Amino acid sequence: MAMYKRILVATDASELAERAVQAAIDLALSMQAELVAVRVVRRDPNSYFEGSVVLPQVDVARLVEQINAEAQSTLDKVKAEADAKGVKKTQAIVVQSETVSDAIIETARDQQCDLIVMASHGRKGIKRMLMGSETLQVLTHSHTPVLVLR
Template sequence: MYERILVATDGSELSELAVTASIDLALLMNAELVAVKVVHHYPTGYFEGSLLLSQMEVQRMQEQADAEAQRVVDAVKAKADGRGVKNTRAVVMKSELVSEAIIEAARVHKSDLIVMASHGRRGISRLLMGSETLHVLTHSHTPVLVLR
């Protein structure tokens, strides 16, 4: 049924549920797995006006964010490989629009399913913060499995 599953992770405890479920599903379907983490182009805080950072500091912060993102997807790959998933890729994407990057990754990697977690925010906090999961659900042409 599914040949390639994309799991979106941010390294949080909640996204670990999506990682575990996607590995289980990949094993059940004998599917490949693509682990994706999206990193912002510029470190948070740089353009908020609260801090003035030198270009070297910005570059150092970006390198740290990139390294942490790579560590997160490499951990997913190691976990999937250890469980016997036949082919796992660890992908870090740079974008200011997390949901659009996830949708693009699913298209580029020809994924049959996107697995991701939802933080389950409701009311004003959802309205103010937006929902990457909701955006993926409403804009993706690839089926989406959401875990809470």
């Protein structure tokens, strides 16, 4: 098995993504690798709503703040868990992007990760952040190896 030095794990806080996080932590431990936990937040909060809900600007600002805080808190938990289990170094990065798959691929490249770990699909509807199609996009376009967990 190849030795990985920096593993990126993408999460959207769904149950399935949580399993991917656990697997990435265990893998990082067994390989003595560093972990980069990433959550992608869409820049346009209106994209969270199906249909055409138009929000007043002030509500949009508040929503963006809330979504970012929630994303950061998800990643802080991942970092705390990884630290507690003995992963040597974990970074928590919230990435703002319109395209989840591009953001994951770019972050893996920028952070010099040699493996991407993600769930096969994530949440649906209003909470949607990672979808099966996003995972497929990462698999198709990433030059970094991808481990997909079902």
